[in-house]
Amino acid sequence: MNSRKASRFLRLWQVLILAGVFVFWQVATDPELLPPIYFDNPNKAAFFFGQPLEVLARVWVWFSSGSIYGHLWVTLLETVLAFVIGTASGLGVGLWLALSPTAAALLDPYIKAMNAMPRVILAPIFGVWFGLGMASKVALGVTLVFFIVFFNVYQGVREVSHTVLANARMLGAGERQLLRHVYIPSATSWVFASLHNSVGLAFVGAVVGEYLGSSEGVGYLILQAEGTFDINSVFAGILVLTAFALVLDWLVTLAERRLMVWQPRSGETERI
Amino acid sequence: MQVSAPALALERITVTFVSPVGASATARFTAVKDATLMVRPGEFVSVVGPTGCGKSTLLNIAAGLLEPSAGEVRVFGERLAGLNRNAGYLFQTEALLPWRTALGNVTAGLEFRGVARAEAGRRAEAWLQRVGLRGHGHRYPHQLSGGMRKRVALAQTLILDPQIILMDEPFSALDIQTRQLMENELLELWSVDRKSVVFITHDLEEAISLSDRVVVFSAGPASHPIGEFEIDLPRPRDVAEIRLSPRFVELHTKIWQAMKQEVLKGYEQQKSQ
Numbered sequence: 001m002n003s004r005k006a007s008r009f010l011r012l013w014q015v016l017i018l019a020g021v022f023v024f025w026q027v028a029t030d031p032e033l034l035p036p037i038y039f040d041n042p043n044k045a046a047f048f049f050g051q052p053l054e055v056l057a058r059v060w061v062w063f064s065s066g067s068i069y070g071h072l073w074v075t076l077l078e079t080v081l082a083f084v085i086g087t088a089s090g091l092g093v094g095l096w097l098a099l100s101p102t103a104a105a106l107l108d109p110y111i112k113a114m115n116a117m118p119r120v121i122l123a124p125i126f127g128v129w130f131g132l133g134m135a136s137k138v139a140l141g142v143t144l145v146f147f148i149v150f151f152n153v154y155q156g157v158r159e160v161s162h163t164v165l166a167n168a169r170m171l172g173a174g175e176r177q178l179l180r181h182v183y184i185p186s187a188t189s190w191v192f193a194s195l196h197n198s199v200g201l202a203f204v205g206a207v208v209g210e211y212l213g214s215s216e217g218v219g220y221l222i223l224q225a226e227g228t229f230d231i232n233s234v235f236a237g238i239l240v241l242t243a244f245a246l247v248l249d250w251l252v253t254l255a256e257r258r259l260m261v262w263q264p265r266s267g268e269t270e271r272i
Numbered sequence: 273m274q275v276s277a278p279a280l281a282l283e284r285i286t287v288t289f290v291s292p293v294g295a296s297a298t299a300r301f302t303a304v305k306d307a308t309l310m311v312r313p314g315e316f317v318s319v320v321g322p323t324g325c326g327k328s329t330l331l332n333i334a335a336g337l338l339e340p341s342a343g344e345v346r347v348f349g350e351r352l353a354g355l356n357r358n359a360g361y362l363f364q365t366e367a368l369l370p371w372r373t374a375l376g377n378v379t380a381g382l383e384f385r386g387v388a389r390a391e392a393g394r395r396a397e398a399w400l401q402r403v404g405l406r407g408h409g410h411r412y413p414h415q416l417s418g419g420m421r422k423r424v425a426l427a428q429t430l431i432l433d434p435q436i437i438l439m440d441e442p443f444s445a446l447d448i449q450t451r452q453l454m455e456n457e458l459l460e461l462w463s464v465d466r467k468s469v470v471f472i473t474h475d476l477e478e479a480i481s482l483s484d485r486v487v488v489f490s491a492g493p494a495s496h497p498i499g500e501f502e503i504d505l506p507r508p509r510d511v512a513e514i515r516l517s518p519r520f521v522e523l524h525t526k527i528w529q530a531m532k533q534e535v536l537k538g539y540e541q542q543k544s545q
Binding site: 161166167169186189262264 | 332335337355357359360361363365366367368369370371372373380381384385412413414415428429432
């Protein structure tokens with residue numbers, strides 16, 4: 001079996017698993033298909049777990065009526081802002097601390113403490129500081145993203161090969177050139193390793209922030225639905241969020257492929 | 273610059289490394305003790321010695337990457353402070369910038385020195401051609417073989433036209449055939465405009481076939497030179513053929529006699545560690 005065939009085969013099975021889960025879900029929650037096993041009322045299963053057909057119908061209504069676009073836009077904008085601000089500041093602070101040992105030694109306990117702190121708990125405070133609009137969600141996302149990127153950059157700079165560094169010095173690189181031509185490229189590869197994580201966390205920041213207090217966004221939609229025990233809408237919201245998280249992740253992969261051409265991928269051969 | 277001054281003079285160099293062990297104690301390790309080495313302009317000098325005898329340390333001192341604990345480095349008669357700007361360094365391990373293409377690596381030094389990009393590119397292309405890598409400029413280091421990477425490193429260093437070339441077992445990671453090819457190419461490049469070379473190796477045959485002079489170092493710690501041998505083999509040489517000449521064998525025997533004790537000592541030390 002050649003590799004293309006194998007990957008198609010794999011894809012087929014992945015789709016089948018998804019379909020299987022949905023079918024099981026539908027059958028298990030249908031009031032008439034199966035006799036009630038656990039609940040005394042046949043409609044209870046559907047009430048607590050929702051039904052996939054209903055969920056998909058809800059998603060369809062959201063998109064066809066256009067009512068979700070505003071919320072989605074808000075959530076995605078919060079995510080992207082948190083991601084960009086968190087990554088940029090993590091990169092900057094990481095480079096700074098990695099290159100000035102005194103500052104790093106001085107701030108070390110505070111950084112450890114801030115990283116150890118469950119930062120989601122900051123959401124209510126950010127709500128007070130920045131209001132219930134987008135800013136508080138972005139702030140929460142930034143605190144989540146910042147540390148991931150920061151630690152990776154810090155590590156990346158410290159693990160720059162001594163030989164490469166010495167070589168660049170011998171070739172005449174000054175401090176600024178070392179930063180630009182050695183430290184930053186090296187740190188970038190570490191940042192990219194963390195980008196998948198940080199995109200996910202930026203998303204978490206946005207949605208959790210919305211969930212804790214907002215007037216728009218997909219997190220707000222989910223909160224509203226939960227308030228009226230509309231489990232189908234909750235699941236529909238989760239489904240939409242998951243789909244967009246996957247899209248963001250895919251975009252990061254694309255960017256990574258373009259920018260990291262210099263990195264060896266395992267088993268890479270050249271096509272002629 | 274004095275005319276008679278050696279290109280590179282290491283005068284009574286001692287290097288002691290200090291590393292903390294525990295809270296208050298420090299461990300001291302003297303890698304090189306009282307080592308003196310002179311290299312004349314245009315001379316190819318090899319430094320041989322058992323592994324771990326501080327040869328690389330000595331080279332880092334000459335490059336200015338490391339400061340000696342005692343002693344002085346003079347470059348063309350002038351005292352060295354900071355990096356040795358007259359020297360090019362060919363490292364033992366991978367030293368290319370992995371995020372730059374072969375061409376980008378060769379132009380790096382020129383760019384650092386502020387040469388315009390187009391001009392740097394043109395000169396780098398010429399150098400890639402000289403080291404036999406024409407048409408490979410767009411490749412990244414991981415896409416090149418070990419030998420090709422060494423060639424890029426060679427071009428990267430030589431394009432800057434250093435007066436002194438420091439080489440730290442540059443070919444030790446290559447297979448024997450590639451290695452001999454590279455050695456011949458090195459001699460060819462060197463013979464065009466004879467720069468001073470300090471070539472570190474643990475391979476005595478390599479040292480003899482390349483050099484004008486071979487300096488033998490004792491086993492570490494506190495390594496120091498224990499013998500110097502002029503190599504009066506005619507040039508141009510072919511490193512593969514010259515190994516068969518009677519004079520080569522004679523020199524090899526003589527130097528090996530001096531080295532043998534030290535190699536055994538080094539071996540025993542490594543075993544007992």
